[in-house]
Amino acid sequence: MSATASIIYLKGVGSKKASILKEIGISTVDDLLNYFPRRYLDRSAMKCIRDLADGETVTVVGTVLKTQLEGTHPGRARFKVWLGDATGQLELTWFRGVRFFSRSIVSGDALAVHGKVSYFGRQAQMQHPDYDRLTASPHEPGEGEISDFDLYHTGRIISIYPTTDAMKQAGLTSKQLRTLVARAFDEYRVRSEENLSQAILSDYHLLPLREAYHEIHFPSSHEALELARYRMKWSELFYVQLMFALRQSELRTSKRAVIFTHSGVVTEQLYRTLPYELTDAQKQAVREIYRDLKTGSPMNRLLQGDVGSGKTIVAMFAMALAADNGLQSAFMAPTEILAVQHYLSMKRLFQPLGLRVGLLTGKQRKKERQALLEALGSGELHIAVGTHALIEGEVSYAGLGLVVIDEQHRFGVLQRKALREKAVNPHVLLMTATPIPRTLSMGVFGDLDVSVIRQMPAGRRPVRTSLCYEKELAKVYDFLRSEVAEGRQGYIVYPLVEESEKMDLKAAVESFEELSSSVFPDLRLGLIHGQLTPDRKEMVMDEFRRGEVDLLVGTTVIEVGVDVPNATVMVIEHAERFGLAQLHQLRGRVGRGEHGSTCFLICSMPTAEARERLEAMVSTNDGFIISEIDARIRGVGNVLGKEQSGPLNGLRIADLTRDFDIMQSARIAAFRVIAEDAQLRAAEHGVIKAHYLRYYQDRVTLADIG
Structure with missing residues (x-):
């Protein structure tokens, strides 16, 4: 059977598990193979008990010879297990989760345990080791043997898969997923077909696809795992870039635009x-x-x-x-x-x-x-x-x-x-x-x-950015007042987010009234927000541009493009509620003239992530550096938004915040292929075209390439 067969036909799945797997995008055996591990545990250091050394972290496989629950008082109880192999005994102890372990592990169980070895006299010990119960083998090994399927779970680098609560409740743990993937390789003709030409594989030193799939799920070594991950990332990014190359080729070859012949x-x-x-x-x-x-x-x-x-x-x-x-x-x-x-x-x-x-x-x-x-x-x-x-x-x-x-x-x-x-x-x-x-x-x-x-115009001075807490507002307002006394102007911005827009707007308007009557009664304040009519907004902005308003109070309607060189102070209230890109855009409203400018980020109790954003703002004025920090903190999809994420929505393994070199290599290859063969008609590009039509046709149709 083909790897495109429904997952329900794979031994050990059934209708209930198939339904849960479908919710995370696994409908076929092919989908299962493309459900890549999120991390790995190295259990490859496997030793027999007599060879254990003090302080090393290893995996040991054996049979439970004896168990013992000591003490019943909470906090003082402990559970002990004696694990034996042909060379000796290893004493295991758990001080936490005692009730669970005492019910889970019984004499006669075959276990693989992983942890740090210590010695008490001549007795080898492990405290709180990780363990796997070794399953019965489909190949019925002899007494004392470890089955091939057991070795997918221990004594090697093992894969850990993303799991949901529904998956866990249905028994679809990482261990079960490893077993299903092993069966897929065992029972199906898995990925014997290539999706890249032999020339590309050779030129870019890429693993064959079947080998890469096997190594990414069941690594034979760290080196092999890295090669497999590189191959998967490279081919994934290659097809993203192939789409771009096809679009660009179609635009340049089939559409003509008026030629601008001269400057005059x-x-x-x-x-x-x-x-x-x-x-x-x-x-x-x-x-x-x-x-x-x-x-x-x-x-x-x-x-x-x-x-x-x-x-x-x-x-x-x-x-x-x-x-x-x-x-x-x-x-x-x-x-x-x-x-x-x-x-x-x-x-x-x-x-x-x-x-x-x-x-x-x-x-x-x-x-x-x-x-x-x-x-x-x-x-x-x-x-x-x-x-x-x-x-x-x-x-x-x-x-x-x-x-x-x-x-x-x-x-x-x-x-x-x-x-x-x-x-x-x-x-x-x-x-x-x-x-x-x-x-x-x-x-x-x-x-x-x-x-x-990336180069700023001459005379453009970096904005000094200061992180302040609400208790320091009086000092910030004093600074604002001193700047106005020097003939400058300033902004005070309040957050406005979609989920609480009415409340935010009410708070901004009330704050404006308090600022006008109590804090700055002697200054000229203007209010601007998205609910004003366009005429009213433009009138307020004109007054601010002409210097008839000292302080402009508003929401993020001023985020982009407002250019008043005389404005030198930006105060952002509840700064922890803004994204990095928004904060940077708001800060960019000052520092546009000849005078030094300051941005105050006012916050109350920021989360760890919000504090990282705010500290990034203080550390640099470079928007490109800030965008990279933003991508790292929030992820690509959140930074770009649904509208912009495009082909990136389908990435399974590549990480655009880390894989620039791979992206660049794959892009060169993809654009070279289309430059040589824009319709992918050459025999050597047959596998590329077939894979493209199968997996990418719904994103960029062949009609887009002529």
Whole structure:
């Protein structure tokens, strides 16, 4: 029978266990083999009793000769077992769980015990050893023999599998799972077929698949286990990268985009009128974008950079190039506040160069909106800035050549797709100010070209970050007051989480009222949160930008993009309730001008994980380092979110926070295969295509590759 057979046909499973296994994704023998151990115990140091040495940790196999329960008073009782083999006796003692062990172990049991050896006189002893009761063998060994199946559980490196409460109640322990996997190898034609070509196996020094499966479940040595894990991780990441390679190949070979033939007056004037010099990292990003726009294939590039690294001006150079080539640009932002801010800054730079910039949001007056739509449709409007209003059905463009999506992770796939469909294969630039570790970037955006800006503009000073407790609030408020006295401004931010949004909002509003009346009655305070109308939010932000508000109190609506250089203090209340990425984004709202800036993280009683987050914020201003810490603490899926995790949802063994080198190796191989054979038609790629169609077709269909 094939390994694709239902798990119910495997001896020892049955309908009840099959139902429980199905809940964790094990429906077939094949699924069982891909249910990898989460850790391993080394029981390979197996000795007979006469050879035991004081202080060593070993495994001993023998028969229970005698048991003895001593004492009955709780805390004073102990249970003793004398284990014997052909060479001597070993005394075992348990002081905890005495009742359980005294009922579980009886004379005549065959046990494998694992623990540290000590001696009392000449008597070898172990205290609280781990033990396995050795089962009857299906091969009926002779008296005193250990069966092959017993040796899957002791005397070797043994695998420990993830188990749920339901599994444990049904007897599906790690030991039972090891037995089922052993039977699968014994009874079925398991994984004799390869999923990589012989050339790849040879070039990258990979174990054959069947051998890797056996070693990962039943390691013969630590070295063999590492080779097996490497092979499994490598092939898993290879197929993720193969999907990206296929997508990229299809985009570049079957879709054509307008060629940007030259840079002209707009680009030159923009560069000449900039009030500052671009950083080397910004110049490199501009060069990479220009190179894409001149190829004739649709650009599909991700521009990522830390808070304040200057991504927007890089995007503006791309828009200037579009204008020089007679094409329109659309810039989509996730919030109206951010859209308005981008609109104002682009208008300030582009209007003197003869470009018309328009703002499209969901709350505009009908007459104003209609005039903008007509200008967009006629080509009079060169650049449209807006929210999701840019993708509504009535919006049409005369010649859309470039789409820029800011904070792209905050838009759904369908929203991004709708904006792309406003033109025939427009060039697309995605931007994010939430730095992503390079391994995650390669795993999530593997079909994109990536430009990274890690260099900060000249004069940008790091923000001093201080962790404070609520009892220190008075000192923090005194500091805020002194900064305002010097002509500066500040923020006070309260958490707002979906599960308790109404309560959080009420607390923020009440805090604003108390701050206004009791703490800072002599200062000008503004309140901003998501429940305000767009007009009201924009009015408050305008007052803050113009310096008419000293302290802006709000929720995380100010998290992204708010740019007020005069603001030098950020106070984050209940900081332990924020994620690392959010904290870093909020801190990025200060330190944007010539004055030194400070961020106060106010907390009450943080958990150990929250304290690790807060201490990471204090230790560094580098968003890329923070993102790596965040991925390590919370895991890839939580950092990226469901929308971004994509193919990473299906990873069984690879860890993107640790396996960058493996990812890079697998990526090189996958892209090389598609460069040589984009349709996987060559005979040597037959096994790759077959495996891809079987396991990955539901993620990227062959229609995607032509």
